[in-house]
Amino acid sequence: MAAVSTAKITVTPSEFHFVKYEAQDIVDVVTELAEMLGVANPIHVIVDESTPLSKLAAEADGTSSDSTLTLRAESGALENTKRFTHFSADAARGSLGRTLLRAKDRLRSDYAEAPDDFDLSLAENAAWDTYCAGRLDRMGVKLNKQRWLYNYRNRFGFSDDGDAAFERLWSADDLSWTELIAGP
Amino acid sequence: MRQFFPVDDLARDERFVQTNMAERMKDARTTVDVDAATAKSRASSNRLTPDRHDASDGARSLMHGIMVGEIQALEGAGRTAHDFEAGDGSGDTIPFELKLDMARQAWDEARHVEISVKLSDWMGTELGQFAENTVLFEAACSNDPILRLAGVNRALEGLAIDVFTQMKEFGNLAGDPYLEFCEDWMLADEVTHVKMGSDWLRKVTENDPDRRKKALEFQQVVDKLFSFGGARGETDESPIGLARRFRELAGFSDDEVDTISMMDQEALDERKEAIRAFHAQADAQPTPA
Amino acid sequence: MGNSETETQTTVRAPFTPWDRRELPGLFDVEETARRVGNYKWTEMKLFEALGGWIATVPELDVKMRFGTHCYHHSWHADIWHKRLPELREMKPERLTAPANEAMERFIEAMTEPEAAELTIEKLVGVYRVLIPRFIGAYTYHRNNASEITDAPTVRFINFILQDEYDDWRDGEMLLQSLITTPDHVRRAAEHQAKLEAIMVEAGGITGPGSIGTSVSTTEGGA
16 A cells, blocks of 8 residues: 655555545644654554544654654554544654654663564553653643553553552653563 | 533533544544454554553553543432432332432442542543543433433443453553552442442333333443443453453343443454455555656 | 449430420421422423423423432432321322412413523523522421421421422523623623512412411501
């Protein structure tokens, strides 16, 4: 299937059949995010439109400034939950923003040990999501902190220690992979 | 005020967006394995448990569904208390005591809305964040009070038993102290409501076997609808299980639960078939250059 | 045991303790009490039916939930009066389950008329600024003038019910205060209240004229 490209950002598929998404809308969101996060690498977004689930994954095919970053998203991650099958720029900003931050983290040498996204444990995923969501929130992308706290609690337990660890991740800006997965 | 209230007129504030079953079923995406060759990334189980990668978002979405379902159940119980004159149960009348039970149910459902709103907040969900499917009110507000009992108290509240059991288990496994506590309380109320419906249905149709048969047939139609295309069922393909033990407590016989289970499977199979057809249609479309 | 002082002490006491000031006389005989109770039951029924029906019509979630809660309160009151009627020699409670008069019936029709989603103020005004204050008046008058000995059951029931009425009235009044925020809202509330109040005055209250007794005029006959 052909891909739409503007500058360094491409989206697959270029035309959607299961959902009412436009590839250009996704390009616009990612362009805005890349500028905001200072990412200059080529970015390829792959959307699995056959599932309403919302799993996300980030890959980087190297650690240089021209390495391609691949962001994978199941269609639910970009969806307007009030109007099923319709695109939501806000949802996309939150989902792809977190994924792009992950991809950017993967360019760092101290993330070399991080497993591929599909091989991450549920707890590692939750910790990284918290770290990304917190940074994105401070950059002005509208997020519900309580949602991420709940997600974190489901993986690390409903306890004061867990909540304190969440706060540390949420407010952090420069963590290594080892620091990220240190846990409560 | 009109005697009967149409689903399209249900009053909501501007945060809520409503949808219906027909719209929902147009969505050809699926989490079930309709075709093993293209579904390799699907999870082996769709059951909503904390070990799913999207567990907390799935629980949030289901909790919002519960909240709007409770709003509609509240509205449905209130309407039944309003719409029918007190009488001997024949025609458009219902016994006075049944009206009282419906008013009591309205209070219970109002508390369930309060609980659901607070739980949604605890889980990080905003009111109206997800589309509200009005199928519950639609299917459960027949103009015949006996069909309404079958639809509301047996089918809808029966579904609530299944959903609350699932969420209670989720809360227990995740160690969420509020979720398990609240679901347990709501589950107790729902068992009462189903029992209330079972008892009244039996009592009011005691000397009218045709009316009872019609009511039970209607309940089956609604039960199948409430399977949401197999979202509820006994296999792991369904996110929500069928809570046999609590259904039995509420007065469902083993045969009735078996029938619901069978209809859930039928609904799932029909849904898969519809999705396969949609996939075939999508594949047949020319790919843009 | 073994204490001569205790052994000689009498158990004879007055049947009424010094602080028990209840009196035998009451204003209402059995028949009049049954009539009033029938009016209460009919009106409580109409009220819980209206609240139940309105739940689906109000967009405000807080009001929706309050209506659900109050719907049950008033159904419980109707049930209490339904069960009290046979104890008052009315073996067919439906016979006395009736409005006090035609105007009272018209009042309920007018009160339940607003249905549209934008008429929450009117719905609340009818219940919480007109009907429930009238309930509080009628119940208070009945409680204060019933024989506390011969009709203790009715007095006890009224006490329970009055507590609900006060609580529900406060809920409804505060909802109204939070919804009435513009001069137009004030006008709407006042106009609807005046319209309903006029019919209620015509009815004479929930049990008809004499719902809260006969008014005492001081302009004739002097002080």
